[in-house]
Amino acid sequence: MVKTPSLKPCPFCGGKDIRFSMKIDGKHYHVIRYRVAMYCNKCHTYGPITFTEEVLRTNYAGREAIKKDDAVKVQAENLWNGRATNETPHINEH
Numbered sequence: 001m002v003k004t005p006s007l008k009p010c011p012f013c014g015g016k017d018i019r020f021s022m023k024i025d026g027k028h029y030h031v032i033r034y035r036v037a038m039y040c041n042k043c044h045t046y047g048p049i050t051f052t053e054e055v056l057r058t059n060y061a062g063r064e065a066i067k068k069d070d071a072v073k074v075q076a077e078n079l080w081n082g083r084a085t086n087e088t089p090h091i092n093e094h
């Protein structure tokens with residue numbers, strides 16, 4: 001199990017309603033990756049953005065696996081909390 005870090009309040013408005021955002025970041029026609037970040041639901045400020053591994057657009061199983069990978073969310077949460085390290089976690093290592 002991946003431990004979820006507790007999120008710091010928004011540095012801009014102090015809001016505590018911090019949410020996870022994952023959107024398709026179209027790169028090439030046949031390959032996509034997801035753009036992930038935490039954001040404040042009060043002032044809509046986004047934390048540092050990170051990207052998942054690339055996956056074939058038609059690989060629905062692979063896309064679902066990425067969406068369900070807790071490591072992706074934990075990485076975004078760590079970035080939000082400003083605890084990013086030089087170490088890049090392997091987010092698609094199955």
Ligand SMILES: [Zn+2]
Nearest residue numbers: 010013040043
């Ligand atoms: Zn805010």
